[in-house]
Amino acid sequence: MPDLPHTAAALRAVVADRTVSAEEVCRQTLERIAALDGRLHAFLHVDADRALDRARALDRLKVPAGPLHGVPIALKDNVITRDMPTTAGSHLLDGHRPLYNATVVDRLERAGAVIVGKTVCDEFAMGSSTEHCAFGPARNPWALDRVPGGSSGGSAVAVAAGLVPIALGSDTGGSIRQPAAFCGIVGLKPTYGRVSRYGLIAFASSLDQIGPLAHSVDDAALVLSVIGGHDPLDATSAAGQPFEAAGGRRDDLRGVRIGVPRALLETGVAADVTAAFDAALGVLTDLGATIVTIDLPHSRFAVPVYYLVATAEASSNLARYDGVRYGVRAAADSLGAMYDRTRSAGFGAEVKRRIMLGTYALSAGYYDAYYRKAQQVRTLIARDFDTAFDAVDLVALPTTPTTAFRFGAHLDDPLSMYVADVFTVSAPLAGLPAVSVPAGLSSEHLPIGLQLVGRAWDEAGLLRAAGAYERRTPWAGRRPRVLDA
Amino acid sequence: MAANLTLDDVRRVAALAHLTLTESEVETFAAQLGDILDWVNQIQATDTAGVDASHASMPTRADAWRDDVAVPSLRTADVIEGAPDAVPAAGLFRVPSVF
Numbered sequence: 001m002p003d004l005p006h007t008a009a010a011l012r013a014v015v016a017d018r019t020v021s022a023e024e025v026c027r028q029t030l031e032r033i034a035a036l037d038g039r040l041h042a043f044l045h046v047d048a049d050r051a052l053d054r055a056r057a058l059d060r061l062k063v064p065a066g067p068l069h070g071v072p073i074a075l076k077d078n079v080i081t082r083d084m085p086t087t088a089g090s091h092l093l094d095g096h097r098p099l100y101n102a103t104v105v106d107r108l109e110r111a112g113a114v115i116v117g118k119t120v121c122d123e124f125a126m127g128s129s130t131e132h133c134a135f136g137p138a139r140n141p142w143a144l145d146r147v148p149g150g151s152s153g154g155s156a157v158a159v160a161a162g163l164v165p166i167a168l169g170s171d172t173g174g175s176i177r178q179p180a181a182f183c184g185i186v187g188l189k190p191t192y193g194r195v196s197r198y199g200l201i202a203f204a205s206s207l208d209q210i211g212p213l214a215h216s217v218d219d220a221a222l223v224l225s226v227i228g229g230h231d232p233l234d235a236t237s238a239a240g241q242p243f244e245a246a247g248g249r250r251d252d253l254r255g256v257r258i259g260v261p262r263a264l265l266e267t268g269v270a271a272d273v274t275a276a277f278d279a280a281l282g283v284l285t286d287l288g289a290t291i292v293t294i295d296l297p298h299s300r301f302a303v304p305v306y307y308l309v310a311t312a313e314a315s316s317n318l319a320r321y322d323g324v325r326y327g328v329r330a331a332a333d334s335l336g337a338m339y340d341r342t343r344s345a346g347f348g349a350e351v352k353r354r355i356m357l358g359t360y361a362l363s364a365g366y367y368d369a370y371y372r373k374a375q376q377v378r379t380l381i382a383r384d385f386d387t388a389f390d391a392v393d394l395v396a397l398p399t400t401p402t403t404a405f406r407f408g409a410h411l412d413d414p415l416s417m418y419v420a421d422v423f424t425v426s427a428p429l430a431g432l433p434a435v436s437v438p439a440g441l442s443s444e445h446l447p448i449g450l451q452l453v454g455r456a457w458d459e460a461g462l463l464r465a466a467g468a469y470e471r472r473t474p475w476a477g478r479r480p481r482v483l484d485a
Numbered sequence: 486m487a488a489n490l491t492l493d494d495v496r497r498v499a500a501l502a503h504l505t506l507t508e509s510e511v512e513t514f515a516a517q518l519g520d521i522l523d524w525v526n527q528i529q530a531t532d533t534a535g536v537d538a539s540h541a542s543m544p545t546r547a548d549a550w551r552d553d554v555a556v557p558s559l560r561t562a563d564v565i566e567g568a569p570d571a572v573p574a575a576g577l578f579r580v581p582s583v584f
Contacts, residue, residue: 097567099559232551304525315502322503324578329569335583336503344505352504356495356514357521359502370525376533415520 004028008071008165008219012112015058015070022070026055026114029072033116033163041138042157044077045085046117054114065112067222067245073108074158074167076151077118078125078201079210081105084115088201089123089133089151092346093327102199103234104168104210104227111226116164119154123348124318125175125203127151128417131407132350140183141480142446146404149179152213156183159213160480166214166223170200172207173306174399174424177436180213181399181449184438184478186466187213188220191456192431193238195224196231204313205236207306207428216476217437217467221245224459243459250464251471253287258452258465259294259392268422270402272442277398280439280450280469284396287468294388294395298380299426305381306425307418308361308374314351315358321346353414382430389455394465397423399436399449427453435466438475445481490519 004025005011014020030048037043051072058070075081078088080098082105087093101109108115122132130137130153140148141161148157152169156179159167169176171189180187188211195210202208212223225245231237260281265274281291323329323342330341347355361370388395401420410417427434432453439450450469454462470476495515499506506514565571570579 099563099567235551298531301528301531304528307521308525308528319503323569324580325564326567327569333581335581338581339503340505343503347504349510352506352510353514353517355502355504356498357518360494360498360518360522363498363501369529372538373528373531373533374525375538376536377528377531379536379538380531380533414517415524418521 184447311358
């Protein structure tokens, strides 16, 4: 059996024309996971029997099920699945089996995707490294002593290492784009409201959005076309025109204006990242785009704003974990003590820290100074983008200020991990779509990401530009060397 | 705004959040949250007079109104099956006494 195609689109084609069966694809996928995941720890749960059953059922169909017919996919473990455990990386949900599927799960399966398992994430999606996963972190396939990024780190590793062609993550402040950058793949955070969050375990509801991690921009578009669209079960999901993957490729960017917020890039960016970003701007220029310096003056407050808004919402969302209806309960002889002990034993340190910060920001006497003030500055951040988009079509930024860091580098100093979110938090605060695409390797042979941010609902324009860049550069085809050993 | 957190501040917030912290957690969080609050305080310098604090600036196409029609929901028996403690015959979750 020859090597299977890397991308979902190519894999779907060979399954749909019966060059290879969905079962064979699934079997090879499971074998690769079995061979490599001991070292990578991308997965928290793999259900081989269920996946093979699904694949065989697809093979029995007379016509392909849909645009992901026979394509294996992994899901971040905060996307709930009726037939598989869902923990969101937390001891509090150890052994939890949901009663229903997230809307995205049903949509993927209707499109013919074969869900192989659930991936490692920071607990309740709170983190940038997967080190806050209660069941151990995933490892970066480019360097096993480094983090894959987070919180959708397991999904990024699963794709980057070729265990699955595509995976879902969720992005609240960068949790799809940052691990995509660290692992050398494509990660897309759609416009707020594009994808239903019904069945996504909530972290910060005004920010959370589900999106794909993939080897190519085309694959990310394909997945978005399957999972996007209005869902009556999520009142924040948008009605209106759904996203269609076949929006048309373009290999020149003539007439496209790309804004670069230079003032944000002046400090704290590693030299390799700056060099790769400047080179990327050169490629975009060669493709015909015009690079324009823009100002996003309030985005320098984006990280503190994010950590107030997101933690405030988290403190409210995570109040549901009380040991009454699901998950793990700690024994106690009164109801109040049971709540406290269950939460204290079930939550890890980072989740407690964020709940505490959010509770403080919402508490009497501090609400106006912290939560309300942060929401006002958030409005200013969004307005800056509105103004910028009068003059440009896209905004370009590095995805991260550095390449993947070593395990433990930030564990004793949570603030130092937070500030590294500097380039990813603005887009979700403004609700905008953003994509990270591979943009080179550092001197240490670690991936670097280019981030493009688009106008609300303009994933088509965003992905056209990202795709043109991807096809002009060699980076999307690079694979981690460590796996050849 | 002075963001120095006392140990009692941390205990008060932990109680609001239904968390019981060890003394060493209280000390660690006082220092870490104090640092984080000092840092987030930089937003106080922004002029936000008259700025809307709502999500008016968020993109939305959602028409959140829908007809109020009852639809089938999860079966009670299924829901309580996953609970840490329940009385299936009564269709109820069971918790320790309130007092």
